[in-house]
Amino acid sequence: MLIGLAYLNTPLYTRDGKVLGDDYRIGGIGDPKKHGKPAPIEEDLIIDSDMPPWLKFKHLNGYFNGLKSIVPFANHTPEYPNNSFPAPVTAVPIYHDTPPTPTPYAAHPDYASTEYTREHHPVRECFIDEDDKIAVPDIYAFDGVPQNQPDPAIGSHTVLGLRNDVCFDRFGRYGPYGLGYSISEGGTSQGYDTEQEGAEAVWAKTGKIDYSRVDWGVAQERCVERNSARFSNGTKESTYDAIYSEPESPESGLKKTDRIAVVVRTYVGFQWTQLAIVNFRAMISELSLKSGGEYTVHFLLHVKDNEAPIWSDPSVVQGILDANVPTEFHSMCTLWSEAEMKLYYPGHFADAIENPSNGDIHGVYRSAQMPLQVFALQHPEYAHFWNWEMDMRYIGSYYELLDRLGSWAKAQTRTLLWERSSKYYIPAEHGSWDEFANIVEKELNASSRRAILGPQIFPGRMSLKSEEAGASILPPSCARGGNPNECGVGEEADLITLNPLFDADESGWVFAKDVTGYEMVFAPPPRRCAIVTASRLSRRLLAAMHEEMWRMHHSMFSEMFPASMALHHGFKAAYAPHPVFLDRAWYPFNTIEKAFNGGRDGTTGGHGSPFDLKNEHNHKGTSWYYNSEFAGLLWRRWLGYAQMDGRGNNGGRAGEGSLRGGLEEESHKDSSGRLCMRSMLLHPIKWENPIERP
Secondary structure (H helix, E strand, C coil), X not given: CHHHHHHHCCCEECCCCCEECCCCCCCCCCCCCEECCCCCCCCCCCCCCCCCHHHHCCECCHHHCEHHHEECHHHCCCCCCCCCCCCCCCCCEECCCCCCCCEECCCCCCCCCHHHHCCECCCCCCECCCCCCCECCCCEEEECEECCCCCCCECCHHHHCCCCCEEECHHHHHHHHCCCCCHHHCCCCCCCCCCCCCHHHHHCCCCCCCCCCCCHHHHHHHHHHHCHHHECCXXXXXXXXXXHCCCCCCCCCCECECCEEEEEEEECCCCCCHHHHHHHHHHHHHHHHCCCCCEEEEEEEXXXXXXXXXXXXXXXXXXXXXXXXXXHHHHHEEEECHHHHHHHCCCCCCCECCCCCCCCCCCCCCCCHHHHHHHHHHCXXXXXXXXXXXXXXXXXXXXXXXXXXXXXXXXXCCCCHHHHCCCCCCXXXXXXXXXXXXXXXXXXXXXXXXXXXXXXXXXXXXXXXXXXXXXXXXXXHHCCCCCXXXXXXXXXXXXXXXXCCEECCCCCCCCCCXXXXXXXXXXXXXXXXCCCCCEEEEHHHHHHHHHHHHCCCCEECCCCHHHHHHHHHCCCEEECCCCECECECCCCCHHHHHHHCCCHHHCCCCCCCCCCCCCHHHHHHECECCCCCHHHHHHHHHHCCCEECCCCHHHCCCCCCCEECHHHHHHCCCCCCCECECCEEEECCCCCCHHHCC
């Protein structure tokens, strides 16, 4: 209680530097009507020397302030990172007696606007059904943010062009796709067991859409056909020369739009749930149908039975689909097996320098890129391919996320791009993005390392056929004598990753030497890696990977091969600093820098890498990493399910502490209501509704 009172008597500062008085009266917000039940107070902890040091940091509470705590963004004061007062904050200010009303969220361009049609081909509206009667619904957002909701500790909304002044609750995000109404009505029968006050607003315009007979693959095909005039032709062939060819020039002055595939990797035996279904309905609606076919979502289904004749017997394929994929997604699936990959990549692959997993070179664990490379060969209509995973979730619009990631990467100069991409961006420590870029340049100059630009030369390197023919991978803006700051600006990125591109050499990453096919008489080739395979790859990068594999029998571990091929052959590669949140208040802020950029010369690579097996624990409290404990906890709280808060003895871990959230707590008269989060990526989400927990 004393800490809570101390907080209430501490001056708080808004984003424009104004002091929030006791009545919070900035921009007319007025007094909080009351304060809800305060968050629990954590005692200072003494951590044993053999325990992770971050366990001593106290948990943040602002994530769990709900709809009734929303304030205009100008009045929002983040609990963390904040230099004005120490976190955590235990008070829960409540400004609304009932939840505010959400409004439709417009993430796409205004396709009907003069500004758009002046430069682009018209976009014809797409529908869910073949009779053009069921329009694609909007998602809904709330204007403002719950007071004291933390800012991202790593990455940034504003740098990428993502909005950070609105928040999404579960019904505004998923209600349009079936959350909150029954399967008999065409919904999911999920969300009934959670707090629902005001949720009906999201169905006021469209009603509750019946998804029971939707064929998403056919709906996407209709959409592309309807808008075919606006797309770049790509190539009609899957030959080597065609894959490397430049896109055709537009026949008129209007800009053509490249098509992008979102390839979601799934497998036989994956346990589909209604919440997984609603997530992919959202993805297809927002990325494909709402965009007029700019994106198309596919499922790449791994068939583990190598004896199954998936390329010769349609009845076998149908049986696999019936047993493993909801009917509405059948027409989006491409099946593959490791036996099939051995046909595409035959011949002898030499032993790896190291093979910690003892896996086969054609196996999905070591070579997840193989089926994606083959998929790209089979689909030359796409310029780029997002490699996506089943256990990733996004609060916000999928279109806004992928569109802004692509636009941001396109705008980046190649000069020092590898160096900027080797480091986590921590705004509280680094300042603005320009200040961060200056820090990177100074660290490079102090390190005696040379900046990376263009193809790399090293002993044992072999050339691609395009390189043998004298083709340059660098755009004209990188010509000798030009402005280095303009090099690559306006060039689409060949690789966009969601974690830093780190130097795997001597990094302590367990698969750093899973490198196959290179001459052992030389040192291992230079390598870069991005943990979590989710990334966007260009057609030409995948073609280079394919050639290295079938012609040279080169390979590397799944998360290392795309980045290393981009490094070797001079492709444009960028780590996009998307917002990542911490579950605790790390103090001082440079402790984040030391933990996450503790590698060689202040990067994420080499000795001290955060991806070293002994350092990866630092990611457990982040919202984005394969071993995160916080991502699942926050996601399930946002969905409305009670969770153990992770605040047990010795700093607390997943599954410890007290049961918090859920229907009873969110419905209590002193509650701030259900959670409303700003846009964020979360991974891994291994289960959602607790009754479905494996």
